[in-house]
Amino acid sequence: MSNNEIIVHCKDLGKKFGDYWAVSGLDLTIRKGEIYGFLGPNGCGKSTTIRMLTGLLTPTTGKVEIMGKDVAQHGEALKSNLGYMTQKFSLYGTLTVLENLEFVAQIYGLANKDAKVRIQELLDEYQLEDKKDVLADSLSGGQKQRLALAAAVIHKPYLLFLDEPTSAVDPENRRAFWEQLFLLSAQGTTILVSTHYMDEAERCHRLAILEQGVKRADDSPSSLMENLKVHVCEISGEEVSVLKKPLFDIPNVISVSQIGPRLRVLVNKHEANPIDLLKNTVGEAFDVDFTRPNLEDVFVTSTGRGYAELA
Numbered sequence: 187m188s189n190n191e192i193i194v195h196c197k198d199l200g201k202k203f204g205d206y207w208a209v210s211g212l213d214l215t216i217r218k219g220e221i222y223g224f225l226g227p228n229g230c231g232k233s234t235t236i237r238m239l240t241g242l243l244t245p246t247t248g249k250v251e252i253m254g255k256d257v258a259q260h261g262e263a264l265k266s267n268l269g270y271m272t273q274k275f276s277l278y279g280t281l282t283v284l285e286n287l288e289f290v291a292q293i294y295g296l297a298n299k300d301a302k303v304r305i306q307e308l309l310d311e312y313q314l315e316d317k318k319d320v321l322a323d324s325l326s327g328g329q330k331q332r333l334a335l336a337a338a339v340i341h342k343p344y345l346l347f348l349d350e351p352t353s354a355v356d357p358e359n360r361r362a363f364w365e366q367l368f369l370l371s372a373q374g375t376t377i378l379v380s381t382h383y384m385d386e387a388e389r390c391h392r393l394a395i396l397e398q399g400v401k402r403a404d405d406s407p408s409s410l411m412e413n414l415k416v417h418v419c420e421i422s423g424e425e426v427s428v429l430k431k432p433l434f435d436i437p438n439v440i441s442v443s444q445i446g447p448r449l450r451v452l453v454n455k456h457e458a459n460p461i462d463l464l465k466n467t468v469g470e471a472f473d474v475d476f477t478r479p480n481l482e483d484v485f486v487t488s489t490g491r492g493y494a495e496l497a
């Protein structure tokens with residue numbers, strides 16, 4: 187995966203629209219070959235950040251360096267090193283798969299001979315060979331997404347930006363898509379991907395959690411889970427839902443959520459004996475135990491009320 191070469195660096199990056207800071211005080215360091223995720227709710231500033239990193243949007247504060255070069259000054263020269271795939275399918279529905287790839291190859295200035303070789307490579311690698319004469323509009327969601335990724339990497343970019351790339355595909359296609367991303371990462375491509383899916387975030391080498399334009403956490407998913415500021419407990423028994431309110435009223439209980447027949451309860455790490463604390467409230471009829479942290483626990487404790495109570 188990654189070596190130490192820094193591909194993206196920014197300090198105090200911010201963007202103000204009118205009176206509203208969509209992104210503020212953002213520091214980022216992304217290294218070669220890393221798959222770096224931006225996780226956050228709708229409107230938290232993921233797209234705005236990506237647009238500033240690509241040079242499409244001018245920051246209000248701070249600056250972006252890609253491969254050591256200031257994007258504001260070297261944007262044009264850097265463009266040939268960047269690939270960008272947006273949330274919406276942005277290719278031409280009335281062109282065939284092959285015509286779309288030929289068009290994108292032209293935009294990136296690939297010579298005819300090179301373009302032909304590269305397009306054939308991509309048709310094979312992205313399993314689009316038997317669809318090459320089909321109109322893009324007639325492709326399935328997964329095929330459209332493979333075509334969009336093939337187009338985004340046609341010029342073999344060093345750095346690939348993916349803005350919620352799998353919002354329109356099923357879990358199987360999402361898994362296949364991620365296999366492709368790992369392959370690109372192993373070949374040295376640095377990938378920045380925004381998402382609001384936990385399973386997708388968990389696959390990233392490193393993850394930033396954003397809320398209202400501010401970075402709340404930044405580490406590998408495993409370190410984020412290891413360093414939680416809460417005990418993660420689970421309560422099981424008959425009709426656990428009646429326990430939600432009394433549990434939530436306990437000081438030091440940060441969150442209570444029902445998952446099927448169980449309650450997942452996050453208790454501030456300051457509490458020395460969380461199991462006894464919960465048992466005192468729920469009584470003997472219910473089982474209370476520790477359980478493994480997951481990324482959703484990280485999200486809950488890094489945003490909203492959880493973040494405020496643990497700060």
Ligand SMILES: Nc1ncnc2c1ncn2[C@@H]1O[C@H](COP(=O)(O)OP(=O)(O)OP(=O)(O)O)[C@@H](O)[C@H]1O
Pocket residue numbers: 203208226227228229230231232233234235
């Ligand atoms: N051009 C703009 N003018 C004014 N406000 C904007 C503009 N672009 C974005 N915003 C606002 O900035 C905030 C962040 O938007 P952004 O699109 O970056 O969020 P996001 O995390 O990508 O959301 P989503 O997951 O819904 O795509 C939102 O409140 C949005 O309304």
